[in-house]
Amino acid sequence: MTRTTLEAWLGAGLAGTAMVAGAPSAWAQRDSDPARIVILTGGEAPAPVPTLNEGALAETSNTDVTDQLFLHLADLGPGLVTAGDGGFEPRLARSWTRRDSVTLVFDLDPRATWQDGAPVTAQDVVFTFTRARNPQLAPNLSNLVRRIASVTAEGTRRVVFRYTRPYAEQLYDAVFHAAPLPAHLLAAIPDTALAQSPFVQAPVGSGPYRWVRRVPGQFIELEANPRFFLGKPAIRRVIYRLARDSDARMNLLLGGEADAMDNLPSPRTNVRRITASPNLRLIPFPSSFIGYLLFNQRDPRDSSRPHPILGDRDVRRAIGLALDRRAMVQATFGAEADVPFGPASLMLWIRRGAPAPARPDVAEARRLLAARGWADHDGDGTLDRNGSPLTLRMLLPISSAFRLQMAQQVQEQLRQIGIRIELEGVEFPLYNKRRDQGQFDVDFAATGQDPSPTGLTQSWSCAGGHNPARFCDPGVDSLIDAATFATGDASQAWLSVLRRIEADAPAVFMYAPTYLAVIDRRFGNVRLRPESLWLSLREWTVTGSH
Amino acid sequence: MRRWLVRRTLQAALTLLIALVLLFLLIHLLPGDPLAREGERALTPEQTEALRARYGLDRPLIGQLATFLGGLARGNLGASIQYGRPVTGLLLERLPATALLGGTVLLLNFVLGVWLGVRQAVRKDSREDRWITTLSLAGYATPSFWLGIVLAGFVAVRWRLLPPAGMRDPFGSGGTVATAVDVLRHLILPATTLSIVTIAGVMRYQRAALLDVLRLPYIVTARAKGLPESRVIWRHAWRNALFPVLTLFGLWLPILVSGSVFVESVFAWPGLGSLAVGAIGNRDYPLLVGAAVLVAMVVVLGTWLSDVAYAMLDPRVRTS
Numbered sequence A: 001m002t003r004t005t006l007e008a009w010l011g012a013g014l015a016g017t018a019m020v021a022g023a024p025s026a027w028a029q030r031d032s033d034p035a036r037i038v039i040l041t042g043g044e045a046p047a048p049v050p051t052l053n054e055g056a057l058a059e060t061s062n063t064d065v066t067d068q069l070f071l072h073l074a075d076l077g078p079g080l081v082t083a084g085d086g087g088f089e090p091r092l093a094r095s096w097t098r099r100d101s102v103t104l105v106f107d108l109d110p111r112a113t114w115q116d117g118a119p120v121t122a123q124d125v126v127f128t129f130t131r132a133r134n135p136q137l138a139p140n141l142s143n144l145v146r147r148i149a150s151v152t153a154e155g156t157r158r159v160v161f162r163y164t165r166p167y168a169e170q171l172y173d174a175v176f177h178a179a180p181l182p183a184h185l186l187a188a189i190p191d192t193a194l195a196q197s198p199f200v201q202a203p204v205g206s207g208p209y210r211w212v213r214r215v216p217g218q219f220i221e222l223e224a225n226p227r228f229f230l231g232k233p234a235i236r237r238v239i240y241r242l243a244r245d246s247d248a249r250m251n252l253l254l255g256g257e258a259d260a261m262d263n264l265p266s267p268r269t270n271v272r273r274i275t276a277s278p279n280l281r282l283i284p285f286p287s288s289f290i291g292y293l294l295f296n297q298r299d300p301r302d303s304s305r306p307h308p309i310l311g312d313r314d315v316r317r318a319i320g321l322a323l324d325r326r327a328m329v330q331a332t333f334g335a336e337a338d339v340p341f342g343p344a345s346l347m348l349w350i351r352r353g354a355p356a357p358a359r360p361d362v363a364e365a366r367r368l369l370a371a372r373g374w375a376d377h378d379g380d381g382t383l384d385r386n387g388s389p390l391t392l393r394m395l396l397p398i399s400s401a402f403r404l405q406m407a408q409q410v411q412e413q414l415r416q417i418g419i420r421i422e423l424e425g426v427e428f429p430l431y432n433k434r435r436d437q438g439q440f441d442v443d444f445a446a447t448g449q450d451p452s453p454t455g456l457t458q459s460w461s462c463a464g465g466h467n468p469a470r471f472c473d474p475g476v477d478s479l480i481d482a483a484t485f486a487t488g489d490a491s492q493a494w495l496s497v498l499r500r501i502e503a504d505a506p507a508v509f510m511y512a513p514t515y516l517a518v519i520d521r522r523f524g525n526v527r528l529r530p531e532s533l534w535l536s537l538r539e540w541t542v543t544g545s546h
Numbered sequence B: 001m002r003r004w005l006v007r008r009t010l011q012a013a014l015t016l017l018i019a020l021v022l023l024f025l026l027i028h029l030l031p032g033d034p035l036a037r038e039g040e041r042a043l044t045p046e047q048t049e050a051l052r053a054r055y056g057l058d059r060p061l062i063g064q065l066a067t068f069l070g071g072l073a074r075g076n077l078g079a080s081i082q083y084g085r086p087v088t089g090l091l092l093e094r095l096p097a098t099a100l101l102g103g104t105v106l107l108l109n110f111v112l113g114v115w116l117g118v119r120q121a122v123r124k125d126s127r128e129d130r131w132i133t134t135l136s137l138a139g140y141a142t143p144s145f146w147l148g149i150v151l152a153g154f155v156a157v158r159w160r161l162l163p164p165a166g167m168r169d170p171f172g173s174g175g176t177v178a179t180a181v182d183v184l185r186h187l188i189l190p191a192t193t194l195s196i197v198t199i200a201g202v203m204r205y206q207r208a209a210l211l212d213v214l215r216l217p218y219i220v221t222a223r224a225k226g227l228p229e230s231r232v233i234w235r236h237a238w239r240n241a242l243f244p245v246l247t248l249f250g251l252w253l254p255i256l257v258s259g260s261v262f263v264e265s266v267f268a269w270p271g272l273g274s275l276a277v278g279a280i281g282n283r284d285y286p287l288l289v290g291a292a293v294l295v296a297m298v299v300v301l302g303t304w305l306s307d308v309a310y311a312m313l314d315p316r317v318r319t320s
Helices: A001-024 A060-069 A122-132 A139-144 A170-175 A192-197 A246-254 A268-276 A313-323 A325-333 A360-369 A399-416 A428-436 A453-460 A474-484 A491-504 B002-029 B045-055 B062-072 B087-124 B127-141 B144-158 B175-194 B199-212 B217-224 B227-241 B243-251 B262-268 B273-283 B285-313 B315-319
Strands: A034-043 A074-076 A086-091 A091-099 A103-108 A150-156 A158-163 A211-214 A219-224 A235-240 A278-286 A289-295 A303-305 A391-397 A418-426 A442-449 A507-520
Touching: A034 A060, A034 A246, A060 A219, A060 A235, A060 A268, A086 A091, A086 A170, A091 A150, A122 A150, A139 B045, A150 B127, A158 A170, A170 A211, A170 B045, A211 A235, A246 A268, A246 A399, A246 B144, A246 B227, A246 B262, A268 A278, A289 A491, A313 A399, A313 A428, A325 A507, A391 A399, A391 A428, A399 A418, A399 A442, A399 A507, A453 A474, A453 A491, A474 A491, A474 B144, B002 B062, B002 B127, B002 B285, B087 B127, B087 B175, B087 B199, B087 B227, B087 B243, B087 B262, B087 B273, B087 B285, B144 B175, B144 B262, B175 B262, B199 B227, B199 B243, B217 B227, B243 B285, B262 B273, B273 B285
Parallel strands: A034 A235, A391 A418, A391 A442
Antiparallel strands: A074 A086, A091 A103, A103 A158, A150 A158, A211 A219, A219 A235, A278 A507, A289 A442, A289 A507
16 A cells, blocks of 8 residues: 555545534434433443342332333322321322221222233232242342232222231332332243343333333433323433443533433532533432441451440440531532431431431530540540550542542541541442441441331341441330331321430431432423432423423 | 464463453452442342342352353353343443444554554654654553543533534434444544554554664665655565564454443443443442453454464464
8 A cells, every 4th residue: 555545545534534523413313302301320220120120230220210111009299208198199099098007908090001002900019019029039129018918909900908017108118119010911921030031121111101222331212101191291202321420421411412410420510510501400309318427336356246436325426526517518518418317318208307416516525535534645646545546447438529528527527536537448349348247447328218217227226137337226126116107197206216316326427418400491390309310200391492 | 384373272272261260260359249239228138148149159269160161161151240131142232332442443543553653754853753752652641531531521512513422322313324423423532532542552663663674775775776765665664564563453452342441431432341340340240250251352362363463474483
């Protein structure tokens, strides 16, 4: 090849590239229908089918897609109150009645159909709960619905739920955890084979949107279900577009390639970038997350013994009193977070009426520590007792910028009263492993909560399934039991739980964030649901052009 | 030649086997747990153990290795924990995107890089030579993720000339040509980013190799015969200056499947790199091992191809 030929080819290549870059509208025709939405997501939805969002497949992105495809019997009302039978909005179930304190009867809406045209029947609900209650198929889900004793069909449109005992969240347990599946399509598939079945690659649901396609690693496309019995959605096409990297998500939004994102990523300068964009707006919503400093109750070297420092409640309380949590939250989140009272995120309804969290009281913190024998005997700036310094290792994942930033502030504030904190930032999988093994003094944890306060039993009861600090106060357990099985207004009972936990100081509850969703301005009637952000998408309107 | 080829092939197979065993063991020794989750929906220890048994993670590592090698021999890399689907299928889904990006970068680097390297050698110590050297080394020293963010920020977000991320417009419509144009538009930024930070290697190799050849007596003879300079360079000198570049090509061949983790992330390119990142974060051992196996195979294959090509072009290699 001569030089001239090569240069000619290169020139042609560059010219071709310029043409491709410069002539998008001529060749790559684009649907500019404003009645469609591109929602950015950081994770794929590998199994967007109820009862499969379990174990290693558990992803929020699954729930996002599932909730468009499959309708629940009822949804939580705007107050997100999970107790009682009143705060719910009918969906597949037209109505429900109570036969006695352990029996709920649901009447299905006769207009409800599956997207293949078949009617939704009571048998579908029975089929779904048979799966959901099987611990071999759905270990987590079966635990959540463990108080449902049986689900039976009476005719084609009536379903009867019987419970093991009276409690406040019977309706919630029946409607929230699993949306009904189409028995007529799935009954022939062996129970354990559903996750690998073709159904998962093209689910058929009863919801406002139906499946169109999945382009692996890129997006999932849904379209409005024309047969949807509660009214065809105004937004006709929905794309869940995958971009794991937060910079890529921001670029897609700002470049006009996407319309919505669940949570604006850090840094906070991104707020300015979004507000400067004429098409985008920020909508705050209460998140289900809560961040806290969890104190290990057991010695990490020998879990049969209490923790040599943190086994003492007064030391734990002193640490809480020494911290100016409001200042830290303000410095880290600005106005987009609050200091919680007890383990209650902004989404949890039981936080309403809760007292304000304790204000910092450094003098009282010093007094408590001194009373327990902690003093700076050797003058090195760190308190000690019997020759042992008051040094604690704080475990946290380095991927969490917020936690890292706050941990440094905690470290500095505690240094001023003589407590030395050694930060151990590790990669997230390692963080999870060490936390689960109890290999920490203090764990800077962040937990996503369910709307139900009964989720607190997981981390704050003696028998909790996820209690890495091995916190155990039988008093808290009885209060949780009393609140769970209260048949009237349970809110005061739950506040007693929060008060008791605060008094025990198993953790310092640091922050409960408000998230900022980003939504294109052309959408109206935007209602974001903290328990499943895009759940109300079918009610959104399209008010402007793209 | 045949004996040499058989010996070299057996060497490659042994290297691959050792690499596979090491990769499997190292990946499984990474601290972390594919079933660990944070929050109230985290599994209890009993539930975790049940799932561990389901995925075979409760078995001794040697037993898992034997199962893996047995499966590999049948082309079965197991099921992904994170996706609940066969690893082979997942890798095959993502391979075309990575191969497209990697292939474009290889093409750019070895066409543009060779051409620029030759220009530099021919114009040694000129202003052009110095400028190209400076610019290419600046590109080489630039982190790919930073360059990607900057290019996307200006070209895609500020000027809106190209899409900022992804491989296809979800709302793109039209036939094959429109789809091809759409993919090409999405390809330009990631390919340019990756090429800018890697092209310097080819250019420097080509420049140095050609300069060595241009000093040889047969080039002086060719010029003395009155041959046109372009013929001297491209016909007589360049062919003999290709060997080092050929070796480099073999070593770079794995980019076809490994891609670039950073560039794929920044541009949300749906390739194997971004799949592997997710697998690392979730400790999805079967998927991670599967991706590593694929890369190892292409590395060994690339080296083998490069050796074979070298041996075919230069008999001294196979007789030594």
